[in-house]
Amino acid sequence: MKPITLNGTVGPKTDSMVYSMHAEQIPSTGAGHRRPVVRPRRRAAGVLHLCGGGAPGRRGRRAVDGGTVRIGALTDLRPKTLYAAATTAEQSVSGLVIDALTSYGTEDSTAALTPQPVLAESWDVSGDGLTVTLHLRPGVLFHDSTPFTSDDVRASLTNYADPTHSGQLARTAALISEVDTSDPATAVLHLDRRVNNLFDLFDIVPVIDDKEVDAFNAGTGFNGTGAFRFGERHPGASLDLPANEQYWGGAPRLDDAEIVVVPDERTLYSQLRSRQLDVVSDAGARDAEALEGNDLFRVLDRTGVDGNIYAGLNTRHPGLTDVRVRQAIGSAIDRDHILEEVFRGRGRATSLPWPTYSSAYDEAANEHYTRYTDRARQLLAEAGEAETIPEIPVSYTAGSDSEQNIAQIIAANLDEIRLRTRLDPQENAVMIDRLRGGTFDGLWVLGHSFAQYTPSTLSVSAFLFNSEKNASNFLDDNYATDATDAWTVADPDGPEASTIYRRLNKDLLEDAFILELVALDSPLVTTSALHGVTWSKRSELDLAHAYLTE
Structure with missing residues (x-):
């Protein structure tokens, strides 16, 4: 395999992915770091001295009531798209301002x-x-x-x-x-x-x-019941979320949370490092690796928040209508190289969407698309001469180093089997609109979640996999039947369901309209002054019981 030169620093994925990756990079322990923003508390409260488990990493720090937690976000809130909760800004609003009827654990x-x-x-x-x-x-x-x-x-x-x-x-x-x-x-x-x-x-x-x-x-009103209220918004810059003093779960200890829009990955990291941000949900594996062990930050493993990087294929593209071409692409992509080079080994290469604890997980089937260029060439030969297949655009989010590097690796892999590609960077809003509308030109690189829920939710709900309408414009009677059977089986963890999931996995592998690449670890980076941060199954931040120390 010829060497691949990656442009830029391998960094975080953009929060345009349908879930969030997390981490950051390392400051020294010297002077120049900002203390947490702590304003006078609006209600009377004492200062608590920390002791025992859960205390901050440095001795002598005190918990304080009040203060502002600053959440870094790569993209601004698109108020009309809150149902998608695809970005850090959307997830922060849906998680902090609005409640759900029930919730799941994150084990x-x-x-x-x-x-x-x-x-x-x-x-x-x-x-x-x-x-x-x-x-x-x-x-x-x-x-x-x-x-x-x-x-x-x-x-x-x-x-x-x-x-x-x-x-x-x-x-x-x-x-x-x-x-x-x-x-x-x-x-x-x-x-x-x-x-x-x-x-x-x-x-x-x-x-x-x-x-x-x-x-x-x-997108003009967000009257929720959550621990924080929708406050003053400065489009393209910030959104204030004041604490809800009448929250049914008890008033938060924080004064407010603030979503700070930082549209550049390197600047996002720099602002975290200089303590201008307290939480970052859009950081890369190298940043997480660099921060681990530094007592100014915490790299939290967000268990239960499972997300994958994938390559989607528009089956209406003239070069991708033949399933053999799609399967050839699946066999040509070097997932292990993506895992190690882009994500520093923080995750696992995968062919199927499911986390290892899912009832639909199949260890053997998950190895289906290991890199096998001879098989890829054979499939292309069966489909016709590779040179006759039209050029395939490879779309990714402009400004995302990780997506750009993945796109470059895929393009180089496809060049080895003589498929012509063209890198196609697009703005975050365009990527999301194309995802929802099924209007990508060819192949695209993004991330997804929903596999951490009941398996049927993926195949009847998610933009990528919905058997009635999906981003790949793929429709198939067998897949639709298997998706419906998975949805209606009485016990989604029972033996009947296991049989259905085997059929569903076969559909996903053979139809190859979504090519899973890497199942990612999902770290969250905070400053060491912030404590009590939790998250939902969907990766929404929960600051209802969070507090700052000084």
């Missing part, structure tokens, strides 16, 4: 898919799975002090089900034919069909005020 096991109460305090499911009764948490107020009721549940689920709003689980939400709200404290859901990923939907759908639905859709 690396199927046990994590046991729903926990959030706005729904408890629930009952009928034997046939067609009626779900949600008993709502009492005393919850929206940020404008409006009480939370079952009307808000109905409005939130109905709005999410509208396919024009790009909610990835809209197909599941659309199965809810009626929501009985006769009791303000109880929402009774009636479904047209029993499916096994309903609580995935409850974990993901933002619950909004039923009187503010139009404002939410327009």
Whole structure:
């Protein structure tokens, strides 16, 4: 294999990926670092001295009430696309400002898919799975002090089900034919069909005020029930999220959180290093590696937040309509080289989307697309002369060093089997719009999540894999049948489901419309002055119990 020269420093992926990677790079321990921004607390509170487990890395630091946590984001919030929660800004708003009905744990096991109460305090499911009764948490107020009721549940689920709003689980939400709200404290859901990923939907759908639905859709109103409120926004620069003093889970110890837009990866890292930022969710493997062991920062392993880097293929491109060409590309790509060169070995090469703890994970099938150039050439020979295949654009997010380097590796790999390519950098907004609209010109490099949920959620919901409509414009009756069977099997972890998942994996490998590359570790980088940061299954930040030290 000829050497590949990568442009720029291998750095973080852009937060245009459908999940977030995380980490950063290393400052010295000398002078010049900013202390955390700590303003006077709006409510009376004492200063707590830390002791025992969970104390900060340096002795003598004190926990303080108040302060601002600054969250670095590569792209600005696109208010109308909050349902996608594809960027750090979107994930921060959906995680901090708005609550869900239930939530999952973040353990690396199927046990994590046991729903926990959030706005729904408890629930009952009928034997046939067609009626779900949600008993709502009492005393919850929206940020404008409006009480939370079952009307808000109905409005939130109905709005999410509208396919024009790009909610990835809209197909599941659309199965809810009626929501009985006769009791303000109880929402009774009636479904047209029993499916096994309903609580995935409850974990993901933002619950909004039923009187503010139009404002939410327009991107002008975010009246949630979360620990922080939607505050003053400076487009392209920052968004303030003041603490919600009447939060049902107890007022946060922080004064506020601030999303700071830093559109350049190197500047993002530099601002973290100089303590102008407290949290970064868009950093690269080299940065994480450099920061580990430095007591000014923490590199947190975000368990349960599983995401993959992949190469998508538009099956309408004249060079990609033949499945043999797509399979040849899958065999030509050097996943191990991408893993080691771009991600410093932080992850694993993969052919299928599933994390190792998923019920759909198959270790043998996961090795299907190891690098095998002879096989790739044979497949191309069967499909016709490689020289006759039209040039294939390789799209990636402009300004993302990691995506650029992956695209360069793929282009070099395809050159070895005599496929012509053209690197095609695009702005983040263009990449996301093409993803949602299925309008990529050829091949593209991005990241995805959703494989950490019930397996059916991937194949009936995610933009990439939805068997009814996906970014690759791939439609196939067998795949649609297997996706539906995975969705409706009663026990998604049982033996019947295992048989269905084997068929589904066969579809994904043989149809080759999405080529998985690397399953990534998912580190999160914070300053050592920030404590108590957690995250959702979907990688949304949770600062409800976070605090700063000085």
